[in-house]
Amino acid sequence: MVPSAAPSAAPVLAADDAGFAYRGAPPVLHGVSLDITAGRSVGLVGESGAGKTTVLRLLLGLTRPTSGRILFDGAELRLRDREQMRRFRRGVQSVFQDPYSSLDPRQRVGRIVSEPLRSLGLAPEAGLVRGVRGARGDDPRVGAALEAVGLPAEVAGRYPHEFSGGQRQRIAIARATVCDPRVLLADEPVSALDVTTRVRIVDLLIELKETRGLTIAMVSHDLSVVAALCEWTVVLEHGRVVEQGDTAGVLGAPSHPYTRQLLASVPRLPAADAS
Numbered sequence: 001m002v003p004s005a006a007p008s009a010a011p012v013l014a015a016d017d018a019g020f021a022y023r024g025a026p027p028v029l030h031g032v033s034l035d036i037t038a039g040r041s042v043g044l045v046g047e048s049g050a051g052k053t054t055v056l057r058l059l060l061g062l063t064r065p066t067s068g069r070i071l072f073d074g075a076e077l078r079l080r081d082r083e084q085m086r087r088f089r090r091g092v093q094s095v096f097q098d099p100y101s102s103l104d105p106r107q108r109v110g111r112i113v114s115e116p117l118r119s120l121g122l123a124p125e126a127g128l129v130r131g132v133r134g135a136r137g138d139d140p141r142v143g144a145a146l147e148a149v150g151l152p153a154e155v156a157g158r159y160p161h162e163f164s165g166g167q168r169q170r171i172a173i174a175r176a177t178v179c180d181p182r183v184l185l186a187d188e189p190v191s192a193l194d195v196t197t198r199v200r201i202v203d204l205l206i207e208l209k210e211t212r213g214l215t216i217a218m219v220s221h222d223l224s225v226v227a228a229l230c231e232w233t234v235v236l237e238h239g240r241v242v243e244q245g246d247t248a249g250v251l252g253a254p255s256h257p258y259t260r261q262l263l264a265s266v267p268r269l270p271a272a273d274a275s
């Protein structure tokens with residue numbers, strides 16, 4: 001289990017008493033409050049349907065809470081504020097569960113990985129990353145991002161179908177980290193992978209936390225993945241936070257019966273030597 005880290009100052013991202021209802025449906029989140037603070041990665045756990053992905057969608061600015069607020073650097077996230085959203089996208093990136101559907105099969109890896117640089121206007125000259133040279137990863141940040149996830153820079157010229165699920169998830173992580181974000185929001189980033197690959201990707205995320213100061217906020221069914229990656233754990237039941245605290249405390253000595261039930265039911269990762 002990772003040791004508890006002392007968070008620095010104000011949260012980068014926070015949900016403040018956030019509620020949410022899908023259109024025409026009853027509320028699925030009720031008064032959710034949590035902080036994502038630099039240096040303190042957060043695991044969001046709970047049974048299927050508890051509302052974990054919905055919380056992540058709110059934190060990602062994909063949808064607005066129906067009550068309460070999402071705060072970015074202390075200011076309410078306003079999806080129509082272009083300048084704020086640009087800063088937000090620079091600081092907060094995401095990785096999803098399925099590495100097979102999250103990468104455009106028609107694009108070369110170099111172009112996929114460089115997408116945030118283009119959409120954030122961080123490409124030095126548009127032609128360099130739009131053209132063939134860029135697609136081969138000529139932007140040094142693309143090669144560096146690929147190497148940081150354990151892939152050679154040369155893979156920039158290849159297509160996603162040439163890679164395994166674990167390698168594709170590495171490519172997705174390279175895309176999410178190429179612009180050096182502060183926070184990575186991840187929805188079940190390893191659950192589509194086989195057990196051995198899962199351990200390797202968890203190890204990669206640990207390394208990115210340590211070497212790049214990345215803070216992760218992650219949804220996972222697998223409490224052992226949360227224990228490996230997150231200093232703070234938030235437990236959701238039926239759209240409500242029933243318990244949150246240091247991961248060591250929440251998973252080691254849960255105070256809520258629902259957390260105890262989750263601990264009893266979720267399968268564990270095998271020992272790390274499986275990698």
Ligand SMILES: Nc1ncnc2c1ncn2[C@@H]1O[C@H](COP(=O)(O)OP(=O)(O)OP(=O)(O)O)[C@@H](O)[C@H]1O
Nearest residue numbers: 022023025028046047048049050051052053054055
């Ligand atoms: N697009 C949608 N329209 C209506 N209801 C939805 C929609 N997406 C999710 N829900 C409902 O919202 C609730 C929370 O769903 P959510 O996907 O956030 O839970 P979750 O904890 O991430 O579940 P899982 O672990 O199965 O992914 C569930 O009752 C779900 O049925």
